[in-house]
Amino acid sequence: MKLVIGIVRPEKANDVLEALYRAEVRGLSVSRIQGHGGETDYVETYRGTTVKMELNEKVRFEVGVSDGFVDAAVDAIAKAARTGEVGDGKIFVVPIEKVVRIRTGEEDTAAVTPVF
Amino acid sequence: MHDLTSLPMTLAAVKSSGIDSGDTAWMLVATALVLMMTPALGLFYAGLVRAKNALNTFMMSLGAMAVVSITWVAIAYSLAFSKGNGFIGGLHNVFLRNVTNGPRAGLHIPELVFVCFQASFCIITVALISGAVVERMRFGAFLLFAALWACLIYAPMAHWVWGGGWLQHRHVMDFAGGVPVEMASGFSALAAAVVVGARKDFGRQAILPHNGVYALLGASLLWFGWFGFNAGSALTTGMQAPLAFINTLLAPAATLSTWMLIDYLRGRKATAIGAATAIVVGAVGITPAAGFVSPMSAILLGALAAIPAYTLIVWRPRTRLDETLDVLAAHGLAGITGILFIGFFAQASWNLTGNGLLFGSPIQLGRQALAALAAPAYAFCGTFILLKLMSLVTRIRVHEHDEGRGLDVSQHGEEAYTRGEGAILIHPEHAFELEYEGSAKYSFPEGG
Numbered sequence: 001m002k003l004v005i006g007i008v009r010p011e012k013a014n015d016v017l018e019a020l021y022r023a024e025v026r027g028l029s030v031s032r033i034q035g036h037g038g039e040t041d042y043v044e045t046y047r048g049t050t051v052k053m054e055l056n057e058k059v060r061f062e063v064g065v066s067d068g069f070v071d072a073a074v075d076a077i078a079k080a081a082r083t084g085e086v087g088d089g090k091i092f093v094v095p096i097e098k099v100v101r102i103r104t105g106e107e108d109t110a111a112v113t114p115v116f
Numbered sequence: 117m118h119d120l121t122s123l124p125m126t127l128a129a130v131k132s133s134g135i136d137s138g139d140t141a142w143m144l145v146a147t148a149l150v151l152m153m154t155p156a157l158g159l160f161y162a163g164l165v166r167a168k169n170a171l172n173t174f175m176m177s178l179g180a181m182a183v184v185s186i187t188w189v190a191i192a193y194s195l196a197f198s199k200g201n202g203f204i205g206g207l208h209n210v211f212l213r214n215v216t217n218g219p220r221a222g223l224h225i226p227e228l229v230f231v232c233f234q235a236s237f238c239i240i241t242v243a244l245i246s247g248a249v250v251e252r253m254r255f256g257a258f259l260l261f262a263a264l265w266a267c268l269i270y271a272p273m274a275h276w277v278w279g280g281g282w283l284q285h286r287h288v289m290d291f292a293g294g295v296p297v298e299m300a301s302g303f304s305a306l307a308a309a310v311v312v313g314a315r316k317d318f319g320r321q322a323i324l325p326h327n328g329v330y331a332l333l334g335a336s337l338l339w340f341g342w343f344g345f346n347a348g349s350a351l352t353t354g355m356q357a358p359l360a361f362i363n364t365l366l367a368p369a370a371t372l373s374t375w376m377l378i379d380y381l382r383g384r385k386a387t388a389i390g391a392a393t394a395i396v397v398g399a400v401g402i403t404p405a406a407g408f409v410s411p412m413s414a415i416l417l418g419a420l421a422a423i424p425a426y427t428l429i430v431w432r433p434r435t436r437l438d439e440t441l442d443v444l445a446a447h448g449l450a451g452i453t454g455i456l457f458i459g460f461f462a463q464a465s466w467n468l469t470g471n472g473l474l475f476g477s478p479i480q481l482g483r484q485a486l487a488a489l490a491a492p493a494y495a496f497c498g499t500f501i502l503l504k505l506m507s508l509v510t511r512i513r514v515h516e517h518d519e520g521r522g523l524d525v526s527q528h529g530e531e532a533y534t535r536g537e538g539a540i541l542i543h544p545e546h547a548f549e550l551e552y553e554g555s556a557k558y559s560f561p562e563g564g
Binding site: 014041042044049051055083085 | 317320321517520521525529530531534536537538539540541542
């Protein structure tokens, strides 16, 4: 079991969602976050106050998958989120110690979708 | 010091000059009411787009106020209202040459008031078209479009019905702008949507209104301003102004009721965004007819106007046409409904001008039908050609990358909903102490 964390551009979030569904990865969480990678800062001006925006809006996907689906999930996120410009985001894959599905009490591989 | 002895003389002078104080006072107020409609429209449109485009959408309306006001007094007013041929006015009033505080011929208000009142119509008409191209048109290109459209499309069409043009000679009845405002904006919006093209996300993902309350408040303020728009179009306090006023109350109310009923029959729920749209549709429908039909006819018109507009709004998103905020349905179709309705229901006993088919004058329907053919054709073709020519010399839409980030950041360098996290102040010695004293948490040393 792995937790796949994909941090992507907000405007690519729908594409990623669609790609994950096409890859038959079910069950995920999405949150809006702010972050800073290697992209150049952009400047905004509010009535004489000029500011450099160091944090960019991103969307974070968290997908718990069984081992056989890690590559499929990573591929789906990477392909759908890529524009080729700096600021496309990152994908982290981290091991999971334990998973529990609250409704049924199922654990681990049985609790992440899809079962493999 | 007031010289009381001169007062009667002043009054006498005013009387002989042909200015009526009541008319003038009402028209000043009506003009201000109409001027409020453009920011109200900005609010309505801003609520209907995504959060990342809210400022840009509002700014298109403000941009129209900026550019069209100047264009109007520079040239467009003259092209619409000075003596010319049947198609377009002349250049006698360019830069307000020969325009004075004296009465405009045939009216009892100073021509300067008339210039302002008509300017406010041209401004909002240009702003209306922005609804077709929000979330992707380059801001600078829209401003250029605004100035050119005011001169090339609005001015001739206003001349046709109000400035002594060919439709006026054929006795077409258009009280407050079915031709130059509603059909012109609706069919120009269609052309603009075709030339500028769909948003990159259109048809691929759900694009939802980001703030329904803005849309409701904007539409409600539009209705409020519309009393100045329609009742002001009497250009006097007498006769048609009260009729137009009550019709502006009744027709949108009837549309709103009908719309909620259709909503309920289709989905068992009366929707709020639908209600906001219905207000606009009803007010548009009554616009050309406001001073010509009876109050009971206005209720019927309001109810009728809902049907074609509702149908198009349901059908349009299933096509490839990204006429984003449905200007064609709300203004084009509702405008046609109103213009044709006059042909049936105009009543000389109410308007002292002429009857429609149902009151013994079938020829009026033919005249109205002529306007309902000519106005859409000219607006669509003119706008199509104008934007095609513009696209030869300038980019009219933003790069796809900027469209993704949103036009607020890419066109204006601002966001509508900022949190300030991660924002680093530049040149703190200039701005910091003055504007943000005591909120040092928003600033930290660069690189620190």
